Amino acid sequence: MSAATHDDSLQRPRTVRKLQALAEAIFATEAGPPPESRIRWVCAEMDDVLAHSGPSARTLFRAATYAVAAAVPVFARRPVPLERMSLKARIVALDRMERSLAAPPLLAVKALLCILYYEHPDAAREVGFDGGCLGART
Amino acid sequence: MTGSILRGADRNQDLELDTDVVVVGSGAGGAVVAAELAEAGQRVVVLEEGRHVPPEKYAQYRPSESLRHLFRDASLSFALGVGDTPMINVMMGRCVGGSSVLTGGVCFRVPGPVLRDWRDRRGLTELSPEALEPCFEAVEKAIHVEEVPVAMRSRSTALFAEGCNRRGHPLKPIRRNTDGCEGCSRCNFGCPKGAKKSVDLNYLPRAVKAGALIVSDSLVERITTRGGRAAGVTGRLLNGPEGRPRDRVTVHARRVVVAAGAYHSPLLLLESGVGKQSRQVGRNLTLHPGFRVMGRFDEEVRGWHGALQSAFSDAYEAQRFTLVSLFVPPGVFAATLPGIGPAHVARASQLPQLAIFGGIVHDEGGGTVRRAPAGREPFVTYRMSKRDKETVPRLLRTMADLWFAAGAQEVVLPVLGMNPIGPDELGRVNLDRIPGARLECSSQHPLGSCRMGTSPQDSVVDADGQAWDLPELYVADGSVLPSSLGVNPQLTVMAMATRIAWKMRERPLPS
Known part of the structure; x- marks a missing residue:
């Protein structure tokens, strides 16, 4: 399955780094983050989704991503930027955020990341999904 | 006479058309009106902001690809919750066929108590079960309700x-x-087998067969007027880089039907200065x-x-x-x-x-659709x-x-x-x-933002779907429903559009 590509990415590199850091934390297992290639695939797909959404949706999603990134150090109680925070600290911070009134922007980011992540055949297989009709049939 | 589907994105120049009726939106409301009027011999042009995706392509999409190609804003549309109301994710279609391509296909008639409320409390005596029966029957037959x-x-x-x-x-x-x-x-996410009978499989082909022209990738920005009545629309083809608006589209028409859904119909009316008297446009969502x-x-x-x-x-x-x-x-x-x-x-x-x-x-x-300070999407709040x-x-x-x-x-x-x-x-x-x-909430049924009523003081259109403020402007989508239904609205939207189209057919087109 090839990821969508865009010559002129709509996501700034800073946004991509934040999304990668969030995806690593959300989909981490006890063994660590998911394969790097899968995270890259998710981010490329995200780029394509945003390319097909309107300016307001793009702005909203970027705003949500930055809001989460800004909130993570607060919830982690450490003045360290999201991208440089340890995986464990990111997971703890995001978990606290999800249980707080500040959860809505995290839901927006997590929802879109989840929709894309579990479309990856390996991720779908890992959670026992075998609904072929919900995949693409080229 | 046979019409066609024109991809606005593929066109390289302005588009100017003259027709009897221009319909803005090709979803459950617009498609019905287009077919009913075209089959009555009227010249019909349908302008759809979304792209034309042939139904056989739906099977090739993963769900997220459907979000990208068939949904509005990749399904990232929201109503901002006000006063301890959750943020609500509102899903809408943006393709030829509109949201009908993306429903679960659920078909309910208007529940009896709702219809009684419309008649007894809102004075809409014309919306009796007997009056709506032939509309529902026609739609149920056309889309194969089972x-x-x-x-x-x-x-x-x-x-x-x-x-x-x-x-x-x-x-x-x-x-x-x-x-x-x-x-x-x-x-x-679009039926992969063509089993769900969305309007791109029945009403729109009927409209085209009867001579209607459907133009995809065309964003209508304004309703034009002449002599105090609606006389067409103007907008842009989405044929620029990355689907941005570029060339102009102008349609001169004797009658205008807006069927762009409960988010975008009021937005178009507001952009066109319609509804300034009643101040009801965009309210009651x-x-x-x-x-x-x-x-x-x-x-x-x-x-x-x-x-x-x-x-x-x-x-x-x-x-x-x-x-x-x-x-x-x-x-x-x-x-x-x-x-x-x-x-x-x-x-x-x-x-x-x-x-x-x-x-x-x-x-x-408790919802309100307003013009946003920037961009072409509305700013929607819900209390x-x-x-x-x-x-x-x-x-x-x-x-x-x-x-x-x-x-x-x-x-x-x-x-x-x-x-x-x-x-x-x-x-x-x-x-x-x-x-x-902290509540996760979503909506697939935005309704009522250009509601039907008996007076311009509390509604946007009359019982026939015609705007109080502007003759020959009709609204025919979920935005005209006088109240929420409590059940999935697709069938009701189509039946109401049928009724509005039949009423329009009874009235001679203005010269």
Whole structure:
């Protein structure tokens, strides 16, 4: 399955780094983050989704991503930027955020990341999904 | 005479057309009006902002690809919750065929009490069951409405039905616009087998066969007027880089029909200066705020095998909510499961054991569509009424109880960050005190923002769908419904559009 590509990415590199850091934390297992290639695939797909959404949706999603990134150090109680925070600290911070009134922007980011992540055949297989009709049939 | 579908994105110059009727929007409302008028011999042009995706391509899309190509804003449209109201994700189509391509195909007629309210309290005596009967009949025949057999229910729905039976309120079968459905649970991303009879498979081909021209990728920006009546529309073709607006599209018409949905119809009217007198345009938006509740079972459920939507319960209408079966792709399931990292992955791994059911609030309104300071999307707010807010915890408690009655080990409520609860915890969770910001809420049924009524003081269009403020401007989509329905509105929207089209046919076109 090839990821969508865009010559002129709509996501700034800073946004991509934040999304990668969030995806690593959300989909981490006890063994660590998911394969790097899968995270890259998710981010490329995200780029394509945003390319097909309107300016307001793009702005909203970027705003949500930055809001989460800004909130993570607060919830982690450490003045360290999201991208440089340890995986464990990111997971703890995001978990606290999800249980707080500040959860809505995290839901927006997590929802879109989840929709894309579990479309990856390996991720779908890992959670026992075998609904072929919900995949693409080229 | 045969019309055609013109891809605005492929055109390299301005487009100027002259016609009898221009229809803005090709969804459940616009497609019906276009077919009914074209078959009556009128020249019809349909302008659709979304692209034209041939139905045979739906099967090639993953759900997220459908979001990109068929949904408005990749499904990132929201109503901003005001006054302890949750942020509501509002899903709408943006393609030839509109949201009808993305529904679960559920078809309800207007519930009797709603119709009585329209007649008795709102004075819309013309909307009697007898008057609407031929409209519903025509639509049901055209889109092949049939009952979903019990055998097509997914295990997820069957389990919920067991819970309902144990509580003494058996589920009822849903009717859908399908023919030859094999039950693969992805109707709402475009039916991969052409079994769901969305308007791109019936009304739009009928319109084209009768001579209508459908122009995709065309964004209507303004309704034009001449001599105090609607006289056409102007806008831009989305043929610039990355689908941005570039060349002009101008349609001169004797009559204008706006059917762009409850978000964009009022926006177009506001942009065109319509409704300044009544100040009702964009107000009274209802959403049917929806909540999904999951049950985890010891057995394998694999709820993706079976019809996406097959059964419902109206047993709680007195409490202002309806329960409707549904299914969602694994990513959407996972998105609403609480937890981050290993906790999230562990719960997502239980996907085959998870069952899901939906509940919608028969809301009183409280939404407003406004022009945004920038961009071409509206700014929408929604303030839940006190009564609707009180309905939400009742709905969640009822659904959780039904899952436990069905034998669920745990229930996942749509409360952000809340761990699944066991049967003995339901009584201890104080759902009445959950802040709106922590509720995960979605809507597929925006309605009422250009509502029909008997006076310009409290409505935007008259009982025939014509705008009070501007002769020869009609609105024919979900935005004209005088109130929310409490059930899926697709069939009602189409029946109302049929009625409006028939009324238009009775009136001679202006010279």
